[in-house]
Amino acid sequence: MTSTLTHTEENYLKAIYKANERTKKAVNTNTIASYMNTSAASVTDMMKKLAQKDLIIYEKYKGAKLSPEGSKTATSVIRKHRLWETFLVQKLGFSWEEVHEIAEELEHIKSDELIARLDKFLGYPKYDPHGDPIPNAEGKFTLREQILVAQLKKGAKGILVGVQNHETSFLAHLNHCNISLGSLIFIKDRSKFDRSVHVIVDDHEETLLTEMVSKNLLVRPL
Amino acid sequence: MTSTLTHTEENYLKAIYKANERTKKAVNTNTIASYMNTSAASVTDMMKKLAQKDLIIYEKYKGAKLSPEGSKTATSVIRKHRLWETFLVQKLGFSWEEVHEIAEELEHIKSDELIARLDKFLGYPKYDPHGDPIPNAEGKFTLREQILVAQLKKGAKGILVGVQNHETSFLAHLNHCNISLGSLIFIKDRSKFDRSVHVIVDDHEETLLTEMVSKNLLVRPL
DNA sequence: ATATATTTTTAGATTAATCTAAATATTATA
C-alpha cells in the first residue's frame, strides 16, 4: 500500500500541500515549479508520475491537488520536518534561523518508530521553533487565532506566534530587531506612504518594520 | 574542494574502508559488490567515477583503495553513523538491534555543525551501542585491547566490549542469552567436536554459544 | 604450459530526475 517514495516525490507533495493551504483550488504547474525551483516541464513529468501512483488528482492544463493518500504523506513529512526542527533548537541549541535547511534533509528519514520516539522525547510539542503547528501522528494539528502585524490597527497589541517566511536572512533580521516568538508587539504608528509600521517590542525596543516584514509576522491579538 | 557526494558514493567509500580494515590490500571488485549488494559491473562503473574524483586509487583488474580524501570521507560517515546510533539508544531508548538500519539513513545528513552539536549533546561518547569506536572530528579513534570469545581458553574470563556482526537477528539472539555490552563471560568448557563454547554470563546464566556466535563476540580479557 | 575456472570489464539497456526548445492550449486584450 504505502510504497516507499523518493525524497523528490515527497518534496513535490509537500509543495502542493503548501501551495494549496491558502488557495484551496488545484495548484498550477508554474506555482509548483517555483516552489520546487525547477522547470515547468519537470513538474509536468512528475505530475504524471504522482497521478499514476494515486497521490494526486491531476488534469492536463488544470493543475493538481492531493488525494487523501497524498495528503497523508505530505502531512507526515511536515510533521517530521517540524519535530526535527524542534529537536535541533530545544535539544541541540541551534537558533531558529539555522534549522530549516537541516530539517529539509531529516524530514525524509523513513522510520515511523523513530518519529514516535522523537515526539515523546520532545514532550509532544504542539508548535515548532517558527510557531508552525506540528501535526500529530494522525495528521491533525492545532490551529490558533492569528493575524498579520500588517493588519493590526494603530494602538493594538499582539504576541508573536509565527512567521510566514522561514529564510535564514529574514529570521536573522528579526533577531537583530530583538523579535522572537512570544514577543509583545505594540503598533505605535503606521505610515500611509510606504505602509511601514513603527512598533514597540516587549515594551522597550522601538523598531520600524517594512511592509514586507509586517506581512510575514503572525500575532495573537490581545 | 570537498564537493558534495551522493549517498551511494558515500556508501561505496564506507564499503571500501571496511573491507580494507582487515586486509590492508587493495579491495577487489567482487568484495565491494557483496558489501554493496550490487553487481560487479556496477562496482566497476563506480570505481571509475570515484577514481576520477580522486577519492580512491583504482587500477583495472587490481582493485581499489581509498585516497587520503576518500579515507577522510569514509571515516566521517562512520562517525556520523555511530553517533546517531548512540543517540537512538541513549536518548530515544531504542535497543541495540534496532538502530543500524535507521543510522544507515541518518549518516548521510550533511551538516558538520549538526554532528558537532550531537557529539556534545551525547557527552562525546567514545564507543557506540555495539562497542565500535567513534572517530573524533579529526577521524582518529580509540582502540582497545580485545580478543574473540572463540580464542579465550577454558577457565578464562572477559568483559564483552564489542560484536563483529550487527545484524538484528544476531543481536536479538544475544538479548535472548542475556548477553550485552559489559557482560562478564566465563569459559566453562569448549567442545572439540564442534567448537561450541559453554559459558557462564555474569556469574549465573549458563549458555552454549555456537562457534559462529563465539567468533563474533569481542571481550577484554581479565 | 595449456586448458579451465574465476574475476573483471565492456557493451548495451533501463529508470528517475532533470534540462532546453518547440508545439499546443488557455487566457487576456484590443
Added chain:
DNA sequence: TATAATATTTAGATTAATCTAAAAATATAT
C-alpha cells in the same frame, strides 16, 4: 472574435545508478 501573451505540455537529450550478457583478463589446476 481575432490576436497576442502566457501557461503548459511534448519531444528529445543528459546524468546517475543500476542491470544482464558477452568479452577479456587473470588465476588455478592439471
